[in-house]
Amino acid sequence: MQPMTEFDPAPLIPRNARILDSRRVTAKERHFRLALEAPLGHRPGQFVMLSLPGVGEAPISISCGPGDEREVELVIRACGSLTHALHQRQAGDVVGLRGPFGNGFDLQDFEQRDTVIVAGGLGLAPLRSLIEPLAARPRRYGHVTLISGCRTPADELYRDKLRAWAQLPHVDVIRLVNDTAHQPWDGEVGLVTAPIPRLDLEIPNTLAVLCGPPVMYKFVIMALAARGMQNEQIYVDLERRMRCGIGKCGHCQINQVYCCRSGPVFRFDEVATLPEALT
């Protein structure tokens, strides 16, 4: 071991986290529950840097609401080197974890407000961390409208949760697919923008939150603006390539702003003038 010096390397060094369970939720996504050595103390919308030592590291959103602090839930899509390898890990295996990083949502902003949440595909994973606390405290927070869209019925995440939330009196859930692909489907068919015009909203007292694939943001924001929503009422949760999570590696820059540090959650008026925000 090298002698320690006056500077603390901890932000780049992972901690152990043990997989409690890992189950397949769609063809490409698995849900993981990890046990932590110390409480994470995260806010909704924050992310961790998850790693398999010797394989690699990637930013992954925290999917559970702030609650049981010694466990964390993640949804991971197999799309590259690390994520494929993670899918082969099982309960009992240990992974590395840094964080939480990013700003996340400030729940105070949502007090006594109605919220429209628009989730595209895997975007539901981070947004669940916000939905859970909002749905749990109806008297503190207002009405929640969740629009959740995905490609086909087989791609839907958290079906049981969506159903459970829909049972709550202060939560409306609209589920959509782009294409039923000849599978049974009890929701709507169309893009996530489709329901926005018909929502019954008290616009001045409503906030909107978006997370999904890069192409989605522009169109949803246009639909919300058409309903009279101001940029200050809209929150976007943005994804960029990230290597460090602490504003050093340069990959996540949106113009001059570091997505990992000032985001990934932005109030849209903060980034509306950044040409790279929605491209």
Add this chain to the structure above:
Amino acid sequence: MTSFLANEQALEDWLRRQAERHEVYWPQRMGKASYAFQRLRRRSPLRLDRLDDAPASKPFRASACVVPPGRLLAPMQELLYRFEPDDDGGYRFIPCLDPTERLIAGIRPCDLKAIHLMDAVNAEGVPDAHYLTRRAHTTLIASNCLQPCDAHCFCEAAGSLDWREGADVFLTPQADGQQLVECLTPRGEALCADAGFSPCDAPEERRQSAEAHRPQPFGRQFDAPLVKVMAAVDETWDSPVWDKHVERCFSCGTCNLVCPTCYCFDMRDDLDIEHPGCGSRSRCADGCMLPEFAEVAGGHNFRATPAARQRHRVKRKLAYLPTQFADGSFCVGCGRCGHQCTVDIDIFDIANDLAAASEAPHAADD
């Protein structure tokens, strides 16, 4: 602070003595037309060769030094930590910090300013322990420029020619072939204390009279003052200038990798073959000109074209980072990117073109 006069031989002897105790680096000939900061070893001959056209006024010529000296503080590839299995099926992570005592000699003012900027970048926000540890154990000996290093240099225009901050010792060649040795920090003082140099007075005047012989203008000059150039870069988003300068771009990232103020990195993991279950993570220099730099899973690329990437690089140097840190331009005018680019794409020309375009009254309207 103390100042001395020393001849070249005395300086060489002094550095050799330092090399007995520390790692000492200075620019040495590499290849046919370049220099590199190389470690002085016991066996290696002390060579202060110069390029044919090198001005004799510099003791440690660093012209065309492909890799900037700052890379000794933030290596192109650097171990972050090693790991080994713990008793519990998990890992023990062992940070790799490098507290080796180093002395870098022959740093030009532009590179000195770059190191100063990197100090700020790495100390800000979440401090970077790996960089800062190296930095804390490194002594900097800078060397004044009385001639532009090469045809690509524009350090005066970029505002870094007279930079001295960060150096422990600062050398200025004198007309009589001696070197003015100025100690700028206590560490520099200690280093020179028993060097056997002859003390001198009025160092300020000596330095200024040497600098008075600099050619005018010194290196390339922008067509507008630096502040205007920076403002033009800041204000320009859509412009044909971006496209004009990338027609021949290979997206090879050379301009990033040789830049003394580029510090972006990528991560790499490795497993040991010899020790099952053990391995390491390191980081290596990355660059925003490389096509995959801003590509995310699923294949979306936030800067898919060379023009978009070039714009980002130029804006980072002349607009984004200068806004975040109040030390002026992050392009220090060393000229490396233009020199090393195989197709002569030069940030100097790009910035100049942008300034010219924003001067033109109609530019902003359409």
Add this chain to the structure above:
Amino acid sequence: MKPKIAFFDMASCEGCQLAILDCEDIFLHILDLVEIVEFREALSETAPRFDIAFVEGSIHREMDAERLRSIRARCDWLVSLGACAYNGNVQARSNALAPGENMLRVYGPEAYHRTQTDPHYWPLWAHSRVRPLSQVVAVDYHLRGCPVDREEFLQLLKRRIAGALPRVAAQAVCVECKRAGNECVFEHGDTCLGPVTWAGCNAVCIGGGYRCDGCRGLLPGANLAAHRELLREHGLSEAEIDNRYRLFCAEEVAEATA
């Protein structure tokens, strides 16, 4: 269970297999990780099935294509080993001529005549075109280079064992050249294929005092027009430029500029 790996060779100089035998300092550790079940150049053992097949060399005759198909059927993962297998390497230059003409020029009229008339020896000589492996079977991963880089081979094994997909960034050789701190070849008047060549070799040839001749193949999206112009500016004639590209990536450059 240790993964079983096997090595095969088609038309090649067999240098890539040697590059792998060059792991002798860690050879015994490698054997802790994987089981080598077939490696004609070094072992006499054979095996019916294996997890990873490394195939070196290009395909010139139908009998070789058949052998390749049977290898494909015996493995889960097929990796092309080296430039010959990846893009046909130097021998793909012969594709510029009809197969018969190559035969005639190299072996003379008598041997040529025999291949045309004696059916017994035809399979041995039935040279058609030089094809990379991927034109005959599906290839899961490419280890590029002439020869392959030993580190890249080891990375592939290690990552595969860890369950991860290996991957080489689509970057030009210049990236690794700068990271290695080399002096650019253009600096001393020679010319270099680094800007249009797929990295992964750590710019070893430039580090060794030479230049990049492009043995790892053409970089996806390479700016060939600019590169041609650059070579022209450095005094190369059109024929010389073609000759340079034809050294190692004859087929690819033809495709890219078609």
Add this chain to the structure above:
Amino acid sequence: MNDKTYTIEVDHVTRVEGHGSIRVSARDGRVEDLTLSITEANRFFESFTEGMSPHEIPWIVGRICGICCVGHQLAASKAVEAALGLTVSAQSRRLRKLLNESQILQSHILHVYFLAVPDYVGVPSVLPLIKTHPEVVKRALALKHLANEFTRVIGGRALHPMANTLRGWRKLPDLEALEGIRENLFTALPDLDASVGIVADLAVPAFERETEYVSLTHPDEYALYDGEIYSSDTRETVPVADYRRVTNEFTVPHSTAKYARWHRESYMVGALARVNNNYSQLHPKAQEAAERLGLRVPCFNPYMNNAAQVVEIVHCAHNSLAMLEAVLDEGLVEEDIGYTPGPGTGAGAVEVPRGVLFHEYRFDDEGRCRGADAVIPTSQNINNIERDMKAFAPRMVAEMTRDEVTLHLEMLLRAYDPCISCSVHLLDVEFIP
């Protein structure tokens, strides 16, 4: 007797470089037919070189064969230099000799300890030896690694090295690294001694067939890098430029390789030919090793080629050590390696692990390559191997089981350390009008 009637077909003989097959049919204990065919796909190397610049040739022709890449590079360098009348300094000549000997070390160690020894121990490969003879394997691995590093330090990398070019070195070897090689080579000498012992203990099949032995020979040294062509039949030398008088190549239908003959129907090149022809110039330590190995010249047993390779391992180790000392004493200076391309024709030869290798090139007025020829050791040997087999097979079939016959034939082929991919990688195009 029925068990004396069979055919043996060994397709793709293993543990040799390249693809070759042996076919034997025996009836009632007599050999009816025996062929050795080279089935390697040809690669038409003429397109490699046509139109190339002189300095590109040594670099590219290494691709003919990975295991002899240094030899091809050196033979081509010498041929092109002869064609253009270029000089090579004493420093470069010494570096080339080091490079060549490093490759001979690499190749011989690989061949003797990893490819040939398993036959004698009765196992299919080196893998079972890891369990039964771990020390032997580890020692051999260490020696091989050292030889590779040696090539890498001198040449820039172990395979297809890039540092050597026409006239000399593009980038000189690092002196500190050379010092490391010298030290490691020195400390490896006892290991080398021990590995001589291993081969000395092996039981070599008793078979002799006298043939013509051909190699380079040099008045001042054991000829590896330089010399004239020498025949044990005539005891006369022929200049390298006249190599065609020696090789007399011809084609046969069952092989994609060409055959060669000189004063008789076939001749042999390689370690045994060299040791037979130039024994007195071997390093004294190598002569000692020859005695331990029971190799007395002239030796007519082709299986003893492996012993001759061990002798050369010892010779190269000691000779390289002496050359390294000299380089370290004198240092290295950067030299001018510029040249002007122009017309000319020239041939060059070096001794590579498997025997003497010839290259020849012709350049037109613009300095573009217009003709190329390479004669590879294995294509010179193939004819001789086939004749050895035909001579030995009747005795084998009479005295051995079928499996033993197969093994002994394979061993015989392997003893020659044939480099089959080389042998079909013909560079034989004469555009000369």
